[in-house]
Every structure is written in C-alpha cells, then in structure tokens.
Amino acid sequence: MPYELYYWNGLQGRGEFVRLALEEAGAPYVDVVRGSEDEGLGDAAMMALLNSKTEPSIPFAPPFLKDGDLIVSHTANILLYLGPKIGLAPETDQRYVVHGLQLTIADMVTEVHDTHHPIASGQYYEDQKAPAKARATDFLAHRLPKFMHYFERVLAQNPHGAQHLVGERLTYVDLSMFQLIEGLHYAFPRATARFASHYPRLAALRKAVAARPNIAAYLASDRRLPFNETGIFRHYPELDSAGH
C-alpha cells in the first residue's frame, strides 16, 4: 500500500521535504490533496481527517503521513519514521543525530516563515510589512549566517567527509538541506549571492543532491511545483538585502 502524504495543494511548503525523500527512494506514495475527488482524494479527504471527531491521533496541521492506520504528523517526525524504511537513515542511534539536524532545519524554516509573517500567521503579509522588514533584516544579518555557519561546521566535522551531514551515506537530512538552500536562494537572491564562497561545503552538497538521478528527474517533473508567494520561501524583493 502506498504511503499517503497529506499537504496543502498549490505550494511546496513543508510537504516538499517529505516529497524529496520519497522521490529519492522511489517509494510509492499518493499526494492525497493533489488527487481527484472522484477517487476519494483531494482537499476534502484531508479536511475530513483534520476535523475527525473519532480519530485518536489527529494532527494539528499538515503535513502528515498515513501508513495504514498510523498517522504521523510533523515534517521531521515523518522523515524520522520513513528514514530507515526507505533507506535514507541509519538504524543505529545515529538516527537521533540526523533527526536533531532535521529539527534545526525545521526551526530555521519557521524563522524564514516569520520573516514575512512576524506578527500573525493568519493575516496577510501586506498587513505586517513594517515588522516583516525588521525581522527579515535581523534574519539576514544574524540568523541566516548563524544557522549556515553551523551547518557548514557539521559538514566540516563529519569524520567520514563533507559529502554528507551525517555518516558516509546519503540521509534524508541531506535532501532537506538542499531544499532549505534552494528556498533561501529563491527568497533572498541578493543576500545569498555569495553563498558558495561563504559556505563551500553546503554549496557542494546542494549541487550533489540536485544531480542525483531520482532528484533530477523529480525536479524536472510537473510534480515539483515552482516556489511561489504562498509557500514558506517567498521572494519579496523589499525583504531582501545585500549579503555579508
């Protein structure tokens, strides 16, 4: 039975981190909300689950994954669950190291979101532009370099070499790092103009992931939606500024 991934349609969003892992592994999955209502899929299927009055493990929000009766919610938790099953995580205690890095990525993703929504996630960006500019300025000056310097250190200190964040084989967190770097380049082209000279190992990881056959095929497919201004990574030129 294929995995069922539930996530909002029309954007990459947090669901994309899960899609990249499923696509790299060639694992069978259904992107439920993008499916047809005639087949019991689509938006209504997701809302029915979120609003269920009987399901014991209701998620707070998408993305979530259904595998048989089990519902796993939160991007990082889904990857934790899938990782060993699809060959993208160690089965040793190193899986907690991989998961810790994924949670740091999740924290940074939240901070990226908050550059355009610093006051209220339920209100329009246009109604919080001034604080958004203040938060984005701080993010680009302090937070982005702090996170990226950290991730670059993790690659540099991997005793198996800087090709992967953990160990000597690809794990899902390498794929998520690719997505994070892609998103940052989309949202902040000016601030990331010198990314590769500041973070050479991360830039090399980004290239290596993009060149993997299954990832390249996915990125060229129509399953890969382009970045847009309804997702996490939004290109609002007024929030971007020249990098360090």
Add this chain to the structure above:
Amino acid sequence: MPYELYYWNGLQGRGEFVRLALEEAGAPYVDVVRGSEDEGLGDAAMMALLNSKTEPSIPFAPPFLKDGDLIVSHTANILLYLGPKIGLAPETDQRYVVHGLQLTIADMVTEVHDTHHPIASGQYYEDQKAPAKARATDFLAHRLPKFMHYFERVLAQNPHGAQHLVGERLTYVDLSMFQLIEGLHYAFPRATARFASHYPRLAALRKAVAARPNIAAYLASDRRLPFNETGIFRHYPELDSAGH
C-alpha cells in the same frame, strides 16, 4: 552512568521539559551547567562542547543530552530518545504519535517565545515592545485557543480515556503538557483566568501531573527554579489581556 543534561542555568526554559521526565522516572542525571567548575561541570563544560572543532554531532543550541558518546539535541528529540528507556513512552509505533504531539508543543513554545521577541531573538524585549504587543494580542486571540482546543480534542478522542494524551499510561508528553499549561498561566494570568472552564480535560491533566509523588517532590525542591523573565514564559503584564 548518569545522563548528562546541558542547558542554560538560571531559568527553566526548554530544559525543563526534559527535567520533568527525568524526575518523574527517577532517572539518574547531572544538570551539567548547574554543577561546579571544580568537577569539570558548569557553563564552561557546555561551551566547550558547543564550540568543539572535532565533535561530529555538535548541537546548534541547548538543550542537549549526552549519553556516553551520543549527543542528542532538541527537547523533543531528547524525550523521544529517553522515553522508552525510562518507561515514559510506548515502544510501538505509537511513539511517533507521542512525538508528533511533543513537536506541536515545541511549536507552541516557540510562539510563546515570539510574543516577547517577535523581531529579533538577540535583542532585548524592551527594544521590540510594540510588535511584541501586536504579536501577543494575536497569540492570545487566535493561536492559544487554536492550540488548546486541539489538545483538548486529543484528550477527548483518546479511546483509553482523557487521563492521558496517548494511550492508557503516562507518557512524557503528559508531563510536557503540564509544563506548557503552567507556563501559560504564569505568563498570561488574565488570558488564562477561565482556562479550566474552557479546557476541563487539560486542567484535570495539569492537576493530576502536579499530584504525582515524584513531580510534587521535584516541584517542592530547589532544583525547580521559579519562572522568571529570562525564560520562555515571561510575565509582562502589558502583553496579557482578558481571555475569551
């Protein structure tokens, strides 16, 4: 060998969620930063690890747990790791359900933090008071009820009864829920004045956790620091407002 917990001294912060689990279980642990420098503990021990140029699994930030050579970072990840070992999590796939709830708590904790630091985590609250008021207002009007209504539903829909968030036994997420509710009451006494009438199951869970012998003993000990204005949950009366 006792678990080594690394977290900033002087506040409950995110470390407190881990402490509650260790204390409930009676598990041996060292609160490293609170220890004496003469014994190789204290702040310097944590900074040495965070700044290590050789350690492969460096954390981005506290809290982190050291168990032998393994370093596990992020509150929710530490609890995921410890849970089955200290008898506070199922060993079945239900552990992913518990972890998903813990990650939702983590998201809410971040939102609580951002009520007093909506623009820049590295700057003083006093320098971001106006956007803090805007964010706190939105948080109390929309986010707090959304999260708490969700957690109340989780209790209501537990087929084993509303005593626990998952299954029929105490898990670490019940303890974390207690801490979250305590913190919200400390930070926002006006907004939470009618908490128990809105969320009776959560209020009962809070009471039941506080009455557990090991938790009660811990709360009465000097290991339990009081809430204060350097932690996540801060009582700034100007950010509080009458609840719904």
